[in-house]
Amino acid sequence: MAKSPLTQFSRRERQIMDVLFKRGRATAAEIQAGLPDPPGYSAVRALLRVLEDKGAVRHEQDGPRYAYRPTVAxxxxxxxxxxxxxxxxxxxxxxxxxxxxxxxxxxxxxxxxxxxxxxxxxxxxxxxx
Amino acid sequence: MAKSPLTQFSRRERQIMDVLFKRGRATAAEIQAGLPDPPGYSAVRALLRVLEDKGAVRHEQDGPRYAYRPTVAxxxxxxxxxxxxxxxxxxxxxxxxxxxxxxxxxxxxxxxxxxxxxxxxxxxxxxxx
DNA sequence: AGCAATATGCTAAATTCTTAGCACCACCGA
DNA sequence: TCGGTGGTGCTAAGAATTTAGCATATTGCT
Known part of the structure:
Protein backbone atom coordinates (compact mmCIF):
# COMPACT_ATOMS: atom_id res chain seq x y z
CA MET A 1 0.00 0.00 0.00
CA ALA A 2 1.46 3.31 -1.04
CA LYS A 3 1.84 6.01 1.54
CA SER A 4 -1.36 8.00 1.44
CA PRO A 5 -1.47 11.72 2.08
CA LEU A 6 -2.63 10.77 5.54
CA THR A 7 0.68 9.54 6.81
CA GLN A 8 0.73 8.12 10.27
CA PHE A 9 0.57 10.89 12.79
CA SER A 10 1.91 10.93 16.29
CA ARG A 11 -0.39 11.88 19.12
CA ARG A 12 0.39 15.57 19.09
CA GLU A 13 0.44 15.71 15.34
CA ARG A 14 -2.99 14.22 15.24
CA GLN A 15 -4.29 16.68 17.79
CA ILE A 16 -2.96 19.50 15.69
CA MET A 17 -4.52 18.10 12.55
CA ASP A 18 -7.81 17.82 14.37
CA VAL A 19 -7.67 21.47 15.29
CA LEU A 20 -6.83 22.40 11.74
CA PHE A 21 -9.58 20.29 10.24
CA LYS A 22 -12.04 21.72 12.65
CA ARG A 23 -11.06 25.33 12.09
CA GLY A 24 -9.88 25.08 8.52
CA ARG A 25 -7.07 27.49 9.17
CA ALA A 26 -5.28 28.73 12.22
CA THR A 27 -2.19 30.47 13.49
CA ALA A 28 0.31 28.75 15.74
CA ALA A 29 -1.09 30.51 18.78
CA GLU A 30 -4.65 29.53 17.92
CA ILE A 31 -3.58 25.98 17.45
CA GLN A 32 -1.83 26.02 20.78
CA ALA A 33 -4.99 27.28 22.41
CA GLY A 34 -7.02 24.58 20.72
CA LEU A 35 -4.85 21.73 21.91
CA PRO A 36 -5.83 19.62 24.86
CA ASP A 37 -3.34 20.03 27.66
CA PRO A 38 -1.51 22.67 25.67
CA PRO A 39 2.27 22.45 25.43
CA GLY A 40 4.58 25.44 25.12
CA TYR A 41 4.48 27.63 22.09
CA SER A 42 7.84 26.37 20.83
CA ALA A 43 6.59 22.86 20.92
CA VAL A 44 3.66 23.75 18.72
CA ARG A 45 5.91 25.51 16.27
CA ALA A 46 8.22 22.56 16.06
CA LEU A 47 5.35 20.18 15.46
CA LEU A 48 4.01 22.41 12.74
CA ARG A 49 7.38 22.39 11.05
CA VAL A 50 7.39 18.61 11.17
CA LEU A 51 3.91 18.45 9.74
CA GLU A 52 4.90 20.81 7.01
CA ASP A 53 7.86 18.56 6.24
CA LYS A 54 5.55 15.62 5.97
CA GLY A 55 3.44 17.61 3.60
CA ALA A 56 0.36 17.47 5.78
CA VAL A 57 0.17 21.17 6.33
CA ARG A 58 1.19 24.34 4.60
CA HIS A 59 1.39 27.90 5.73
CA GLU A 60 0.66 31.23 4.21
CA GLN A 61 1.77 34.60 5.41
CA ASP A 62 -1.02 36.32 7.25
CA GLY A 63 0.18 39.75 8.11
CA PRO A 64 2.93 39.40 10.66
CA ARG A 65 2.45 35.67 11.28
CA TYR A 66 1.78 32.39 9.61
CA ALA A 67 -1.59 30.84 9.10
CA TYR A 68 -1.61 27.09 8.73
CA ARG A 69 -3.94 24.91 6.71
CA PRO A 70 -4.15 21.22 6.07
CA THR A 71 -3.00 20.37 2.57
CA VAL A 72 -5.60 17.70 2.07
CA ALA A 73 -9.03 19.11 1.58
CA MET B 1 -12.34 16.42 32.74
CA ALA B 2 -11.54 13.10 34.33
CA LYS B 3 -9.43 10.66 32.41
CA SER B 4 -11.84 8.63 30.38
CA PRO B 5 -11.36 4.95 29.73
CA LEU B 6 -10.10 6.03 26.32
CA THR B 7 -6.74 7.31 27.43
CA GLN B 8 -4.50 8.76 24.78
CA PHE B 9 -3.07 5.99 22.72
CA SER B 10 0.20 5.97 20.90
CA ARG B 11 0.25 5.11 17.23
CA ARG B 12 0.81 1.41 17.66
CA GLU B 13 -1.53 1.21 20.57
CA ARG B 14 -4.25 2.72 18.49
CA GLN B 15 -3.61 0.33 15.67
CA ILE B 16 -3.93 -2.54 18.07
CA MET B 17 -7.14 -1.18 19.51
CA ASP B 18 -8.49 -0.83 16.00
CA VAL B 19 -7.80 -4.46 15.32
CA LEU B 20 -9.43 -5.45 18.56
CA PHE B 21 -12.50 -3.34 18.00
CA LYS B 22 -12.85 -4.71 14.56
CA ARG B 23 -12.46 -8.34 15.56
CA GLY B 24 -13.84 -8.14 19.04
CA ARG B 25 -11.28 -10.56 20.31
CA ALA B 26 -7.92 -11.79 19.09
CA THR B 27 -4.74 -13.55 20.06
CA ALA B 28 -1.39 -11.83 19.95
CA ALA B 29 -0.51 -13.53 16.69
CA GLU B 30 -3.80 -12.53 15.09
CA ILE B 31 -3.29 -8.98 16.20
CA GLN B 32 0.18 -9.00 14.76
CA ALA B 33 -1.21 -10.20 11.45
CA GLY B 34 -3.83 -7.48 11.52
CA LEU B 35 -1.39 -4.65 12.04
CA PRO B 36 -0.24 -2.47 9.19
CA ASP B 37 3.48 -2.88 8.61
CA PRO B 38 3.59 -5.57 11.28
CA PRO B 39 6.34 -5.41 13.86
CA GLY B 40 7.85 -8.47 15.50
CA TYR B 41 5.85 -10.69 17.72
CA SER B 42 7.63 -9.52 20.85
CA ALA B 43 6.75 -5.96 20.06
CA VAL B 44 3.09 -6.83 19.87
CA ARG B 45 3.26 -8.66 23.16
CA ALA B 46 4.92 -5.73 24.85
CA LEU B 47 2.32 -3.34 23.54
CA LEU B 48 -0.44 -5.59 24.74
CA ARG B 49 1.08 -5.62 28.18
CA VAL B 50 1.15 -1.86 28.18
CA LEU B 51 -2.45 -1.66 27.05
CA GLU B 52 -3.44 -4.09 29.73
CA ASP B 53 -1.66 -1.91 32.26
CA LYS B 54 -3.59 1.08 31.06
CA GLY B 55 -6.74 -0.93 31.50
CA ALA B 56 -7.71 -0.70 27.85
CA VAL B 57 -7.50 -4.38 27.23
CA ARG B 58 -7.82 -7.58 29.14
CA HIS B 59 -6.95 -11.13 28.34
CA GLU B 60 -8.49 -14.46 28.97
CA GLN B 61 -6.88 -17.82 28.71
CA ASP B 62 -7.87 -19.48 25.46
CA GLY B 63 -6.40 -22.93 25.48
CA PRO B 64 -2.66 -22.59 25.32
CA ARG B 65 -2.62 -18.87 24.59
CA TYR B 66 -4.19 -15.58 25.53
CA ALA B 67 -7.11 -13.99 23.79
CA TYR B 68 -7.35 -10.24 24.15
CA ARG B 69 -10.42 -8.07 24.24
CA PRO B 70 -11.00 -4.37 24.66
CA THR B 71 -12.35 -3.57 28.09
CA VAL B 72 -14.67 -0.88 26.85
CA ALA B 73 -17.62 -2.23 25.00
C1' DA C 1 10.33 -39.51 28.02
C1' DG C 2 12.31 -36.33 24.94
C1' DC C 3 11.96 -32.86 21.39
C1' DA C 4 10.10 -29.34 18.52
C1' DA C 5 6.99 -25.72 18.28
C1' DT C 6 4.76 -22.05 20.27
C1' DA C 7 3.41 -19.50 24.25
C1' DT C 8 4.61 -16.03 27.87
C1' DG C 9 7.34 -12.44 30.88
C1' DC C 10 10.86 -9.42 31.29
C1' DT C 11 14.46 -6.07 30.09
C1' DA C 12 17.42 -3.14 27.66
C1' DA C 13 18.42 -0.73 23.53
C1' DA C 14 17.01 1.99 19.41
C1' DT C 15 14.03 5.10 17.60
C1' DT C 16 10.74 8.66 17.62
C1' DC C 17 8.09 12.28 19.84
C1' DT C 18 7.90 16.30 22.54
C1' DT C 19 9.56 19.99 24.60
C1' DA C 20 12.21 24.18 25.97
C1' DG C 21 15.74 27.46 24.94
C1' DC C 22 18.14 30.60 22.36
C1' DA C 23 19.17 33.69 18.33
C1' DC C 24 17.28 36.62 15.16
C1' DC C 25 13.95 39.73 12.58
C1' DA C 26 10.01 43.07 12.03
C1' DC C 27 6.79 46.15 13.78
C1' DC C 28 5.06 49.68 16.98
C1' DG C 29 4.98 53.33 20.42
C1' DA C 30 7.56 56.38 23.52
C1' DT D 1 16.04 55.88 17.60
C1' DC D 2 15.56 52.69 20.90
C1' DG D 3 13.34 49.26 23.63
C1' DG D 4 9.54 46.00 24.00
C1' DT D 5 6.44 42.76 22.06
C1' DG D 6 5.57 38.99 19.33
C1' DG D 7 6.61 36.60 15.59
C1' DT D 8 10.15 32.94 13.23
C1' DG D 9 13.98 29.08 12.73
C1' DC D 10 16.98 26.02 14.68
C1' DT D 11 18.91 22.63 17.86
C1' DA D 12 19.63 19.67 21.59
C1' DA D 13 18.01 17.28 25.57
C1' DG D 14 14.34 14.73 27.99
C1' DA D 15 10.45 11.57 27.77
C1' DA D 16 7.93 8.20 25.71
C1' DT D 17 7.23 4.73 22.27
C1' DT D 18 8.61 0.77 19.83
C1' DT D 19 11.38 -2.88 19.14
C1' DA D 20 14.18 -7.24 19.57
C1' DG D 21 16.33 -10.71 22.42
C1' DC D 22 16.53 -14.00 25.80
C1' DA D 23 14.84 -17.09 29.58
C1' DT D 24 11.16 -19.96 30.78
C1' DA D 25 6.79 -22.54 30.62
C1' DT D 26 3.35 -25.58 28.26
C1' DT D 27 1.47 -28.40 24.51
C1' DG D 28 1.61 -32.20 21.24
C1' DC D 29 4.15 -35.58 18.80
C1' DT D 30 7.08 -39.63 18.19
Missing part, protein backbone atom coordinates in the same frame (compact mmCIF):
# COMPACT_ATOMS: atom_id res chain seq x y z
CA UNK A 74 -11.40 18.72 4.46
CA UNK A 75 -13.57 16.76 2.08
CA UNK A 76 -11.09 14.04 1.51
CA UNK A 77 -10.04 13.92 5.13
CA UNK A 78 -13.69 13.42 5.93
CA UNK A 79 -13.94 10.60 3.50
CA UNK A 80 -10.98 8.81 5.01
CA UNK A 81 -12.28 9.33 8.50
CA UNK A 82 -15.66 7.93 7.57
CA UNK A 83 -14.09 5.04 5.81
CA UNK A 84 -11.99 4.20 8.81
CA UNK A 85 -14.95 4.50 11.14
CA UNK A 86 -16.98 2.18 9.00
CA UNK A 87 -14.22 -0.30 8.72
CA UNK A 88 -13.30 -0.39 12.38
CA UNK A 89 -16.67 -0.20 14.03
CA UNK A 90 -19.34 -1.07 11.55
CA UNK A 91 -18.01 -3.95 9.51
CA UNK A 92 -18.01 -1.69 6.48
CA UNK A 93 -21.74 -1.37 6.69
CA UNK A 94 -22.92 2.17 6.00
CA UNK A 95 -26.39 1.18 7.01
CA UNK A 96 -25.31 0.26 10.52
CA UNK A 97 -23.33 3.45 10.76
CA UNK A 98 -26.21 5.63 9.74
CA UNK A 99 -28.42 3.79 12.16
CA UNK A 100 -25.99 4.39 15.02
CA UNK A 101 -25.63 7.99 14.09
CA UNK A 102 -29.36 8.54 14.01
CA UNK A 103 -29.84 6.69 17.21
CA UNK A 104 -27.17 8.65 18.95
CA UNK A 105 -28.36 12.05 17.87
CA UNK A 106 -32.03 11.68 17.27
CA UNK A 107 -32.66 14.16 20.04
CA UNK A 108 -30.63 16.86 18.33
CA UNK A 109 -32.42 16.63 15.02
CA UNK A 110 -35.32 18.85 14.15
CA UNK A 111 -38.21 17.78 11.97
CA UNK A 112 -36.79 19.86 9.19
CA UNK A 113 -33.47 18.04 9.49
CA UNK A 114 -35.27 14.76 9.28
CA UNK A 115 -37.14 15.89 6.22
CA UNK A 116 -33.89 16.72 4.53
CA UNK A 117 -32.47 13.35 5.41
CA UNK A 118 -35.51 11.58 4.10
CA UNK A 119 -35.05 13.48 0.88
CA UNK A 120 -31.44 12.36 0.70
CA UNK A 121 -32.51 8.79 1.06
CA UNK A 122 -34.92 9.19 -1.78
CA UNK A 123 -32.16 10.62 -3.88
CA UNK A 124 -29.90 7.70 -3.03
CA UNK A 125 -32.66 5.32 -3.99
CA UNK A 126 -32.92 6.80 -7.44
CA UNK A 127 -29.17 6.86 -7.94
CA UNK A 128 -28.68 3.31 -6.76
CA UNK A 129 -31.51 1.75 -8.76
CA UNK B 74 -17.60 -1.79 21.27
CA UNK B 75 -20.78 0.20 21.73
CA UNK B 76 -19.21 2.89 23.77
CA UNK B 77 -16.10 3.00 21.67
CA UNK B 78 -18.37 3.53 18.72
CA UNK B 79 -20.09 6.37 20.43
CA UNK B 80 -16.82 8.12 21.17
CA UNK B 81 -15.62 7.60 17.65
CA UNK B 82 -18.78 9.05 16.20
CA UNK B 83 -18.67 11.92 18.59
CA UNK B 84 -15.13 12.72 17.63
CA UNK B 85 -15.91 12.45 13.95
CA UNK B 86 -18.83 14.80 14.27
CA UNK B 87 -16.85 17.26 16.28
CA UNK B 88 -13.80 17.32 14.06
CA UNK B 89 -15.33 17.16 10.64
CA UNK B 90 -18.97 18.07 10.83
CA UNK B 91 -19.24 20.94 13.27
CA UNK B 92 -21.18 18.68 15.58
CA UNK B 93 -23.92 18.39 13.02
CA UNK B 94 -25.29 14.86 12.79
CA UNK B 95 -27.29 15.89 9.78
CA UNK B 96 -24.20 16.79 7.78
CA UNK B 97 -22.57 13.57 8.86
CA UNK B 98 -25.46 11.41 7.78
CA UNK B 99 -25.57 13.27 4.52
CA UNK B 100 -21.89 12.64 3.87
CA UNK B 101 -22.25 9.04 4.82
CA UNK B 102 -25.16 8.53 2.46
CA UNK B 103 -23.45 10.40 -0.27
CA UNK B 104 -20.30 8.39 0.12
CA UNK B 105 -21.94 5.01 0.15
CA UNK B 106 -25.13 5.42 -1.77
CA UNK B 107 -23.84 2.96 -4.31
CA UNK B 108 -23.43 0.23 -1.71
CA UNK B 109 -26.92 0.46 -0.35
CA UNK B 110 -29.72 -1.70 -1.56
CA UNK B 111 -33.31 -0.59 -1.76
CA UNK B 112 -34.05 -2.68 1.28
CA UNK B 113 -31.31 -0.90 3.20
CA UNK B 114 -32.77 2.41 2.21
CA UNK B 115 -36.19 1.30 3.33
CA UNK B 116 -34.81 0.45 6.72
CA UNK B 117 -33.10 3.79 6.98
CA UNK B 118 -36.25 5.62 6.02
CA UNK B 119 -38.01 3.72 8.77
CA UNK B 120 -35.35 4.79 11.24
CA UNK B 121 -35.88 8.38 10.30
CA UNK B 122 -39.59 8.02 10.91
CA UNK B 123 -38.85 6.59 14.28
CA UNK B 124 -36.52 9.47 15.10
CA UNK B 125 -39.22 11.87 14.08
CA UNK B 126 -41.66 10.42 16.52
CA UNK B 127 -39.13 10.30 19.32
CA UNK B 128 -37.94 13.84 18.77
CA UNK B 129 -41.34 15.48 18.41
Missing amino acids: RESARRSAIHHLLHTFFDDSPEQAVAALLDQSAADLSDADLDRLAALIEKARKAGA | RESARRSAIHHLLHTFFDDSPEQAVAALLDQSAADLSDADLDRLAALIEKARKAGA
Whole structure:
Protein backbone atom coordinates (compact mmCIF):
# COMPACT_ATOMS: atom_id res chain seq x y z
CA MET A 1 0.00 0.00 0.00
CA ALA A 2 1.46 3.31 -1.04
CA LYS A 3 1.84 6.01 1.54
CA SER A 4 -1.36 8.00 1.44
CA PRO A 5 -1.47 11.72 2.08
CA LEU A 6 -2.63 10.77 5.54
CA THR A 7 0.68 9.54 6.81
CA GLN A 8 0.73 8.12 10.27
CA PHE A 9 0.57 10.89 12.79
CA SER A 10 1.91 10.93 16.29
CA ARG A 11 -0.39 11.88 19.12
CA ARG A 12 0.39 15.57 19.09
CA GLU A 13 0.44 15.71 15.34
CA ARG A 14 -2.99 14.22 15.24
CA GLN A 15 -4.29 16.68 17.79
CA ILE A 16 -2.96 19.50 15.69
CA MET A 17 -4.52 18.10 12.55
CA ASP A 18 -7.81 17.82 14.37
CA VAL A 19 -7.67 21.47 15.29
CA LEU A 20 -6.83 22.40 11.74
CA PHE A 21 -9.58 20.29 10.24
CA LYS A 22 -12.04 21.72 12.65
CA ARG A 23 -11.06 25.33 12.09
CA GLY A 24 -9.88 25.08 8.52
CA ARG A 25 -7.07 27.49 9.17
CA ALA A 26 -5.28 28.73 12.22
CA THR A 27 -2.19 30.47 13.49
CA ALA A 28 0.31 28.75 15.74
CA ALA A 29 -1.09 30.51 18.78
CA GLU A 30 -4.65 29.53 17.92
CA ILE A 31 -3.58 25.98 17.45
CA GLN A 32 -1.83 26.02 20.78
CA ALA A 33 -4.99 27.28 22.41
CA GLY A 34 -7.02 24.58 20.72
CA LEU A 35 -4.85 21.73 21.91
CA PRO A 36 -5.83 19.62 24.86
CA ASP A 37 -3.34 20.03 27.66
CA PRO A 38 -1.51 22.67 25.67
CA PRO A 39 2.27 22.45 25.43
CA GLY A 40 4.58 25.44 25.12
CA TYR A 41 4.48 27.63 22.09
CA SER A 42 7.84 26.37 20.83
CA ALA A 43 6.59 22.86 20.92
CA VAL A 44 3.66 23.75 18.72
CA ARG A 45 5.91 25.51 16.27
CA ALA A 46 8.22 22.56 16.06
CA LEU A 47 5.35 20.18 15.46
CA LEU A 48 4.01 22.41 12.74
CA ARG A 49 7.38 22.39 11.05
CA VAL A 50 7.39 18.61 11.17
CA LEU A 51 3.91 18.45 9.74
CA GLU A 52 4.90 20.81 7.01
CA ASP A 53 7.86 18.56 6.24
CA LYS A 54 5.55 15.62 5.97
CA GLY A 55 3.44 17.61 3.60
CA ALA A 56 0.36 17.47 5.78
CA VAL A 57 0.17 21.17 6.33
CA ARG A 58 1.19 24.34 4.60
CA HIS A 59 1.39 27.90 5.73
CA GLU A 60 0.66 31.23 4.21
CA GLN A 61 1.77 34.60 5.41
CA ASP A 62 -1.02 36.32 7.25
CA GLY A 63 0.18 39.75 8.11
CA PRO A 64 2.93 39.40 10.66
CA ARG A 65 2.45 35.67 11.28
CA TYR A 66 1.78 32.39 9.61
CA ALA A 67 -1.59 30.84 9.10
CA TYR A 68 -1.61 27.09 8.73
CA ARG A 69 -3.94 24.91 6.71
CA PRO A 70 -4.15 21.22 6.07
CA THR A 71 -3.00 20.37 2.57
CA VAL A 72 -5.60 17.70 2.07
CA ALA A 73 -9.03 19.11 1.58
CA ARG A 74 -11.40 18.72 4.46
CA GLU A 75 -13.57 16.76 2.08
CA SER A 76 -11.09 14.04 1.51
CA ALA A 77 -10.04 13.92 5.13
CA ARG A 78 -13.69 13.42 5.93
CA ARG A 79 -13.94 10.60 3.50
CA SER A 80 -10.98 8.81 5.01
CA ALA A 81 -12.28 9.33 8.50
CA ILE A 82 -15.66 7.93 7.57
CA HIS A 83 -14.09 5.04 5.81
CA HIS A 84 -11.99 4.20 8.81
CA LEU A 85 -14.95 4.50 11.14
CA LEU A 86 -16.98 2.18 9.00
CA HIS A 87 -14.22 -0.30 8.72
CA THR A 88 -13.30 -0.39 12.38
CA PHE A 89 -16.67 -0.20 14.03
CA PHE A 90 -19.34 -1.07 11.55
CA ASP A 91 -18.01 -3.95 9.51
CA ASP A 92 -18.01 -1.69 6.48
CA SER A 93 -21.74 -1.37 6.69
CA PRO A 94 -22.92 2.17 6.00
CA GLU A 95 -26.39 1.18 7.01
CA GLN A 96 -25.31 0.26 10.52
CA ALA A 97 -23.33 3.45 10.76
CA VAL A 98 -26.21 5.63 9.74
CA ALA A 99 -28.42 3.79 12.16
CA ALA A 100 -25.99 4.39 15.02
CA LEU A 101 -25.63 7.99 14.09
CA LEU A 102 -29.36 8.54 14.01
CA ASP A 103 -29.84 6.69 17.21
CA GLN A 104 -27.17 8.65 18.95
CA SER A 105 -28.36 12.05 17.87
CA ALA A 106 -32.03 11.68 17.27
CA ALA A 107 -32.66 14.16 20.04
CA ASP A 108 -30.63 16.86 18.33
CA LEU A 109 -32.42 16.63 15.02
CA SER A 110 -35.32 18.85 14.15
CA ASP A 111 -38.21 17.78 11.97
CA ALA A 112 -36.79 19.86 9.19
CA ASP A 113 -33.47 18.04 9.49
CA LEU A 114 -35.27 14.76 9.28
CA ASP A 115 -37.14 15.89 6.22
CA ARG A 116 -33.89 16.72 4.53
CA LEU A 117 -32.47 13.35 5.41
CA ALA A 118 -35.51 11.58 4.10
CA ALA A 119 -35.05 13.48 0.88
CA LEU A 120 -31.44 12.36 0.70
CA ILE A 121 -32.51 8.79 1.06
CA GLU A 122 -34.92 9.19 -1.78
CA LYS A 123 -32.16 10.62 -3.88
CA ALA A 124 -29.90 7.70 -3.03
CA ARG A 125 -32.66 5.32 -3.99
CA LYS A 126 -32.92 6.80 -7.44
CA ALA A 127 -29.17 6.86 -7.94
CA GLY A 128 -28.68 3.31 -6.76
CA ALA A 129 -31.51 1.75 -8.76
CA MET B 1 -12.34 16.42 32.74
CA ALA B 2 -11.54 13.10 34.33
CA LYS B 3 -9.43 10.66 32.41
CA SER B 4 -11.84 8.63 30.38
CA PRO B 5 -11.36 4.95 29.73
CA LEU B 6 -10.10 6.03 26.32
CA THR B 7 -6.74 7.31 27.43
CA GLN B 8 -4.50 8.76 24.78
CA PHE B 9 -3.07 5.99 22.72
CA SER B 10 0.20 5.97 20.90
CA ARG B 11 0.25 5.11 17.23
CA ARG B 12 0.81 1.41 17.66
CA GLU B 13 -1.53 1.21 20.57
CA ARG B 14 -4.25 2.72 18.49
CA GLN B 15 -3.61 0.33 15.67
CA ILE B 16 -3.93 -2.54 18.07
CA MET B 17 -7.14 -1.18 19.51
CA ASP B 18 -8.49 -0.83 16.00
CA VAL B 19 -7.80 -4.46 15.32
CA LEU B 20 -9.43 -5.45 18.56
CA PHE B 21 -12.50 -3.34 18.00
CA LYS B 22 -12.85 -4.71 14.56
CA ARG B 23 -12.46 -8.34 15.56
CA GLY B 24 -13.84 -8.14 19.04
CA ARG B 25 -11.28 -10.56 20.31
CA ALA B 26 -7.92 -11.79 19.09
CA THR B 27 -4.74 -13.55 20.06
CA ALA B 28 -1.39 -11.83 19.95
CA ALA B 29 -0.51 -13.53 16.69
CA GLU B 30 -3.80 -12.53 15.09
CA ILE B 31 -3.29 -8.98 16.20
CA GLN B 32 0.18 -9.00 14.76
CA ALA B 33 -1.21 -10.20 11.45
CA GLY B 34 -3.83 -7.48 11.52
CA LEU B 35 -1.39 -4.65 12.04
CA PRO B 36 -0.24 -2.47 9.19
CA ASP B 37 3.48 -2.88 8.61
CA PRO B 38 3.59 -5.57 11.28
CA PRO B 39 6.34 -5.41 13.86
CA GLY B 40 7.85 -8.47 15.50
CA TYR B 41 5.85 -10.69 17.72
CA SER B 42 7.63 -9.52 20.85
CA ALA B 43 6.75 -5.96 20.06
CA VAL B 44 3.09 -6.83 19.87
CA ARG B 45 3.26 -8.66 23.16
CA ALA B 46 4.92 -5.73 24.85
CA LEU B 47 2.32 -3.34 23.54
CA LEU B 48 -0.44 -5.59 24.74
CA ARG B 49 1.08 -5.62 28.18
CA VAL B 50 1.15 -1.86 28.18
CA LEU B 51 -2.45 -1.66 27.05
CA GLU B 52 -3.44 -4.09 29.73
CA ASP B 53 -1.66 -1.91 32.26
CA LYS B 54 -3.59 1.08 31.06
CA GLY B 55 -6.74 -0.93 31.50
CA ALA B 56 -7.71 -0.70 27.85
CA VAL B 57 -7.50 -4.38 27.23
CA ARG B 58 -7.82 -7.58 29.14
CA HIS B 59 -6.95 -11.13 28.34
CA GLU B 60 -8.49 -14.46 28.97
CA GLN B 61 -6.88 -17.82 28.71
CA ASP B 62 -7.87 -19.48 25.46
CA GLY B 63 -6.40 -22.93 25.48
CA PRO B 64 -2.66 -22.59 25.32
CA ARG B 65 -2.62 -18.87 24.59
CA TYR B 66 -4.19 -15.58 25.53
CA ALA B 67 -7.11 -13.99 23.79
CA TYR B 68 -7.35 -10.24 24.15
CA ARG B 69 -10.42 -8.07 24.24
CA PRO B 70 -11.00 -4.37 24.66
CA THR B 71 -12.35 -3.57 28.09
CA VAL B 72 -14.67 -0.88 26.85
CA ALA B 73 -17.62 -2.23 25.00
CA ARG B 74 -17.60 -1.79 21.27
CA GLU B 75 -20.78 0.20 21.73
CA SER B 76 -19.21 2.89 23.77
CA ALA B 77 -16.10 3.00 21.67
CA ARG B 78 -18.37 3.53 18.72
CA ARG B 79 -20.09 6.37 20.43
CA SER B 80 -16.82 8.12 21.17
CA ALA B 81 -15.62 7.60 17.65
CA ILE B 82 -18.78 9.05 16.20
CA HIS B 83 -18.67 11.92 18.59
CA HIS B 84 -15.13 12.72 17.63
CA LEU B 85 -15.91 12.45 13.95
CA LEU B 86 -18.83 14.80 14.27
CA HIS B 87 -16.85 17.26 16.28
CA THR B 88 -13.80 17.32 14.06
CA PHE B 89 -15.33 17.16 10.64
CA PHE B 90 -18.97 18.07 10.83
CA ASP B 91 -19.24 20.94 13.27
CA ASP B 92 -21.18 18.68 15.58
CA SER B 93 -23.92 18.39 13.02
CA PRO B 94 -25.29 14.86 12.79
CA GLU B 95 -27.29 15.89 9.78
CA GLN B 96 -24.20 16.79 7.78
CA ALA B 97 -22.57 13.57 8.86
CA VAL B 98 -25.46 11.41 7.78
CA ALA B 99 -25.57 13.27 4.52
CA ALA B 100 -21.89 12.64 3.87
CA LEU B 101 -22.25 9.04 4.82
CA LEU B 102 -25.16 8.53 2.46
CA ASP B 103 -23.45 10.40 -0.27
CA GLN B 104 -20.30 8.39 0.12
CA SER B 105 -21.94 5.01 0.15
CA ALA B 106 -25.13 5.42 -1.77
CA ALA B 107 -23.84 2.96 -4.31
CA ASP B 108 -23.43 0.23 -1.71
CA LEU B 109 -26.92 0.46 -0.35
CA SER B 110 -29.72 -1.70 -1.56
CA ASP B 111 -33.31 -0.59 -1.76
CA ALA B 112 -34.05 -2.68 1.28
CA ASP B 113 -31.31 -0.90 3.20
CA LEU B 114 -32.77 2.41 2.21
CA ASP B 115 -36.19 1.30 3.33
CA ARG B 116 -34.81 0.45 6.72
CA LEU B 117 -33.10 3.79 6.98
CA ALA B 118 -36.25 5.62 6.02
CA ALA B 119 -38.01 3.72 8.77
CA LEU B 120 -35.35 4.79 11.24
CA ILE B 121 -35.88 8.38 10.30
CA GLU B 122 -39.59 8.02 10.91
CA LYS B 123 -38.85 6.59 14.28
CA ALA B 124 -36.52 9.47 15.10
CA ARG B 125 -39.22 11.87 14.08
CA LYS B 126 -41.66 10.42 16.52
CA ALA B 127 -39.13 10.30 19.32
CA GLY B 128 -37.94 13.84 18.77
CA ALA B 129 -41.34 15.48 18.41
C1' DA C 1 10.33 -39.51 28.02
C1' DG C 2 12.31 -36.33 24.94
C1' DC C 3 11.96 -32.86 21.39
C1' DA C 4 10.10 -29.34 18.52
C1' DA C 5 6.99 -25.72 18.28
C1' DT C 6 4.76 -22.05 20.27
C1' DA C 7 3.41 -19.50 24.25
C1' DT C 8 4.61 -16.03 27.87
C1' DG C 9 7.34 -12.44 30.88
C1' DC C 10 10.86 -9.42 31.29
C1' DT C 11 14.46 -6.07 30.09
C1' DA C 12 17.42 -3.14 27.66
C1' DA C 13 18.42 -0.73 23.53
C1' DA C 14 17.01 1.99 19.41
C1' DT C 15 14.03 5.10 17.60
C1' DT C 16 10.74 8.66 17.62
C1' DC C 17 8.09 12.28 19.84
C1' DT C 18 7.90 16.30 22.54
C1' DT C 19 9.56 19.99 24.60
C1' DA C 20 12.21 24.18 25.97
C1' DG C 21 15.74 27.46 24.94
C1' DC C 22 18.14 30.60 22.36
C1' DA C 23 19.17 33.69 18.33
C1' DC C 24 17.28 36.62 15.16
C1' DC C 25 13.95 39.73 12.58
C1' DA C 26 10.01 43.07 12.03
C1' DC C 27 6.79 46.15 13.78
C1' DC C 28 5.06 49.68 16.98
C1' DG C 29 4.98 53.33 20.42
C1' DA C 30 7.56 56.38 23.52
C1' DT D 1 16.04 55.88 17.60
C1' DC D 2 15.56 52.69 20.90
C1' DG D 3 13.34 49.26 23.63
C1' DG D 4 9.54 46.00 24.00
C1' DT D 5 6.44 42.76 22.06
C1' DG D 6 5.57 38.99 19.33
C1' DG D 7 6.61 36.60 15.59
C1' DT D 8 10.15 32.94 13.23
C1' DG D 9 13.98 29.08 12.73
C1' DC D 10 16.98 26.02 14.68
C1' DT D 11 18.91 22.63 17.86
C1' DA D 12 19.63 19.67 21.59
C1' DA D 13 18.01 17.28 25.57
C1' DG D 14 14.34 14.73 27.99
C1' DA D 15 10.45 11.57 27.77
C1' DA D 16 7.93 8.20 25.71
C1' DT D 17 7.23 4.73 22.27
C1' DT D 18 8.61 0.77 19.83
C1' DT D 19 11.38 -2.88 19.14
C1' DA D 20 14.18 -7.24 19.57
C1' DG D 21 16.33 -10.71 22.42
C1' DC D 22 16.53 -14.00 25.80
C1' DA D 23 14.84 -17.09 29.58
C1' DT D 24 11.16 -19.96 30.78
C1' DA D 25 6.79 -22.54 30.62
C1' DT D 26 3.35 -25.58 28.26
C1' DT D 27 1.47 -28.40 24.51
C1' DG D 28 1.61 -32.20 21.24
C1' DC D 29 4.15 -35.58 18.80
C1' DT D 30 7.08 -39.63 18.19
